[in-house]
Amino acid sequence: MLPPKQNFSEWFHEIIQQAEIMDIRYPVKGLYVWCPFGFKIRQLVYSKLRELLDRDHDEVYFPALIPETELGKEGEHIKGFEDEVFWVTHGGLEPLDVKLALRPTSETAMYPIFKLWIRSHADLPLKVYQIVNTFRYETKHTRPLIRLREITSFKEAHTAHRNYEEAEEQVREAVKLYKEFYDFLAVPYLIFRRPDWDKFPGADYTIAFDTIMPDGRTLQIGTVHHLADNFAKTFDIKYETPDGDHAYVHQTCYGISERCIASLISIHGDDLGLILPFEVAPIQIVVIPILYKGKEAQVEELSRRLFEKLKGYGYRVLLDASDERPGAKYYKWELKGVPIRFEIGPKEAEKGDVVVSFRDEKKKFSISFDEVTKERIERWAEELKQRLRNRAIEMAKSKIGFFENLDDLANWIERRGVGLIYLCGSTECGEVVEEKAKGSVLGRFEEIPDWLEGFEYKGRCIVCGGEGYLTGVAKTY
RNA sequence: GGGGCCGUAGGGUAGCCUGGUUAUCCUCCCGGCUUUGGGAGCCGGUGACCCGAGUUCAAAUCUCGGCGGCCCCA
The missing domain is CATH 3.40.50.800 (Anticodon-binding domain)
Structure with a gap:
């Protein structure tokens, strides 16, 4: 017997174990064991992800250990991760000359090698991906599939292009890919452009997929970053143009973790247990x-x-x-x-x-x-998926409300889910909203989903009255 | 960062305050009989006091340390 899904936190904790997704008894905080049944779901879901990427990416593998000297090169990037990196400091009993970080993400592992691989415009675009584990020293409440110290199933793609525009085109491609992936899982999503203060460390901008969990909090289930030439300058990744000049590449990276499986379980499951779409059912x-x-x-x-x-x-x-x-x-x-x-x-x-x-x-x-x-x-199978999709969209809609004053917004976020407001891009107004509404600004819509009708993209900022954009605010995982 | 709670079979628990017989109950698991249209029943069985030190004639129970887990506040 499961606890009712109404009591989501407890339900999730139990279904993970009772349905034999993970064994949560591993004696290190934030690390969990994939059970055979759970791992089969993972395998089926990730083979879809592979299939999508294999259309025009190459799969690679880069090492899990990154020397401190490389990890620290990009200033913004390291600032974003330094308080949550695991370090390998010894080889046997000998202290290491250069500490090795367990990758929190692989930019700094890959890009020194990209510098070697990329020499001419003919080498571009470069599009690779890998599915690996990554490590982050989470201090907050860890939870299987959602907040982990070892993310076991991080699909990260990295691309390099000739200029900003071509990289931006790739960002749009990646968004399309992720839409196809989550449509396949019948998991609804909202696509936001994260506010500047919440973008990926080192990125020009970040686009994120959020889904709405049954308790009304949002779960970030995918991100796409435009890195511009920030990392290229740091790692000196240049190519020779057809004219014989040298130019920095512009890069993107985008990732999906086992949170996609957390969303699959949470969105579709009911009081009796899992409900899996036909294609990903073991x-x-x-x-x-x-x-x-x-x-x-x-x-x-x-x-x-x-x-x-x-x-x-x-x-x-x-x-x-x-x-x-x-x-x-x-x-x-x-x-x-x-x-x-x-x-x-x-x-x-x-x-x-x-x-x-x-x-x-x-x-x-x-x-x-x-x-x-x-x-x-x-x-x-197709009809089942359509029913799951419709049900999930209805649930998502019921947790979204539009607001023109901050008290109502705060009240909604506290009880129901995602609040939509108009907000200008300024940090000051964003801070006011986060403070008053007790939630996070998810960003302005990159695109408004077709199941959310009747919203104008532009309106007057709820704080300052200036030009604003339709923006999501919610409590997040 | 600050504070609090907890650790007993695979899972969930009682016992701990007030130290003392074979460590309670449910579930799971194993064997047998029986049964099968929405979690059957009966009989039998395996299996546990987180680790270390201390106090004591005696420690699941008291003290200290470690490890692990959970919650609240910032």
Whole structure:
């Protein structure tokens, strides 16, 4: 039994363990173990991410250890990370001459090598990515998948281009890619341009994807940074132009971590457990035989035939022949988020029928064995995802409100979720809002989602009355 | 950064204040019987006092230190 999802924090903590996503008993704060089932979800989700990136990025691997001398080169960057870096200070008993940082992110590991790889305009654009672990010494409350000292599944992409505009074009490409990824997971998102005081250390600007969790706080689930030539100047990454001149590259980087799985679990799950879209479910279909004494043979035979047929279609299917009672099996596979369930009892075996039920709906119906076709299952899977998407969007909408005074905004953020306001870009006005509303300014919309209708992009700043932009404010994870 | 609470089988707990028999109960797990259309029942079984030092005839219980976890405030 899970606690109700209403009590989100407790629900999340429990579902992670009960659905066997992570084992949280590892004896170091902020480090957790991926269980086999959780790791399969990770593998399925990340193979989609890989598929998207592999279209025009190359996968690489850079080392986890970064010498202090490199990490410290870019002034803004190191200032942003210095209080949360883990250091390797000894080799055996010998203190190291140059301390080694466990990467908090890989810019400073990669860019000295980019300098060697990039020589001419023909080497550009360079687009690579890696999926690796990163380390941050979090002092606040750590939480599996959400706030970690070892991020185990950081997909970071890094690109280099000839000029600012081409890098900016890549930023738009990356945003498109991430939209496709989260649409695939049926996870709704808001895309903001982070305010200057909250951008990635060393970036020209940062665009972030936020989703709205069931408790109304937002979770940052993806970021895209335009680095301009800031790092290129620091690491001396230059190329020879067609004219024979030398110019600094302009760079971007963008990342997604296992928070994407936190959002997948949190947005779709319910009081009974996980609800997974068909494509990322480790078990897509479960077949449950209902064995009455004396009538086992027929039921077992039809169940077996159905199992073989589904396997033949290439699905991840499980025939649950364990000796638990059917009800116990229903609960078990609902907890694990299996999208489609077939039940076969004596009645079905008699007629050659199967009972079908979907994870997100209460009702059951029955169809004949022969009507179970690959086309039908594909359609069910697509319909299921559409229902998940609609439900998630409705939930997101219910947690978004628009405000023209700060007290109402504060009240909404306290109780419900994301407040929208008009805000100018100044730090002063931003500080006033964060102070009064007890939330973080997420930034102005980079694009307003099509499911949020009726908002003008520009309006009068809620603080100073000057020209402002539609801006999100919320409590954040 | 400041303050508080807690550590007992795989999970959740009682016992600790007031030291003393075989360490409580639920769940999970294992074996058997029985049952199977929404978490069945009965019988039997495995499994624990975070680590170290101290006090004491005697420590899960008291003291100190370490490690680990949780909460609140800034």
